[in-house]
Amino acid sequence: MSDSPKRTRRYVLAERPATPTGPLHDSVLRYEDDVPVPRLDAGQVLGRVEWMSLDVATRGWMNDTRSYVAPAPLGEAMRALGAGTVSASEHPDFAVGDRVCGSLGWQEDAVVDGATLRRVPDGVPLEASLNILGIAGQTAWVGLHDIGQPRKGETVVVTAAAGGVGSIAVQLAVAAGARVIGVAGTAAKCEWVCEIGAEDCINYREEDVSAACARLCPDGVDVIFDNVGGATLDAILPHVAVNVRVVLCGAISRYEGGRGPAPLDNWFHLLPNRARMEGFIYADHEARFDEIEADLLPRLRNGELRSREHVVNGLTAAPGVLQMLFDGSNTGKLLVWISHP
8 A cells, every 4th residue: 555645534424413404513524634544455445536426315314314225324434425546456356546436435535345336437537427327317317217217209397407317317308209398496507408408497486387387288297307396396296197107306395404394285186197106216226237327328428418517626615515405506416526636
């Protein structure tokens, strides 16, 4: 390890948040700027983290609550997906200089089990491994491929359509031959959603979502790819078509603090329309990531899939921008770039 860093910087989860949603108190994450890098055991890899992903799930991982994955442990680097370069290896499949992605955490250097890493394909920017080829692309692909199943000529509505997952879902639905209507929160976001193939986009801050759906979807909505829940989803439900598929991907409206219960008053439209409403977790499909990448990679390389990243610079910026995921101030995938001398 003579050429590897001996010390590094990181954020550890120091305590659980006081509330399960909402902004974080400063004491939840503790910055440590002089942490020894442990020696590698057999099968481990030391990665120099260059890109770190901030995801809606990050906030949930901090809580000690029952979920699809165990809470992030206290006293350790906060959990996060990341991408970087191998700086030392005791794993036969990885060598110094290899570009990798995986659960690297909120830190500049990460010692991980090499079996948990994926190699970033040649010619693909590292940040794309956390976007189109990462959690965003995997989530959009599974939700549409397995549940939404859009067909040529059908109408698909995507909420949070300018976000990391939503923008890829828009493009995959367009590629399947569907007409896509997005829902986003600013005129600029709606412009981007239309630029990547949507026929139209509803600005939920300025338009009545239900009235806009009635105007834009006169024959009904065949697929709802929902990242928001709450009032936004409820406004779309009266306009569903027979055999609608509702993909429950996220619930951004419930993650932000200060909001009470948001019942679906219009759920009864699902019954006579023989609806299928199904939630899913992308991580349940880890065994299929090679299959997913094999489909998404050529689309990325030929320009069929486009992405937009909202990049913040430096590890120390991460705590202050996490809330952007819930107030809608980012456009595209939220990433942290970590520069190294």
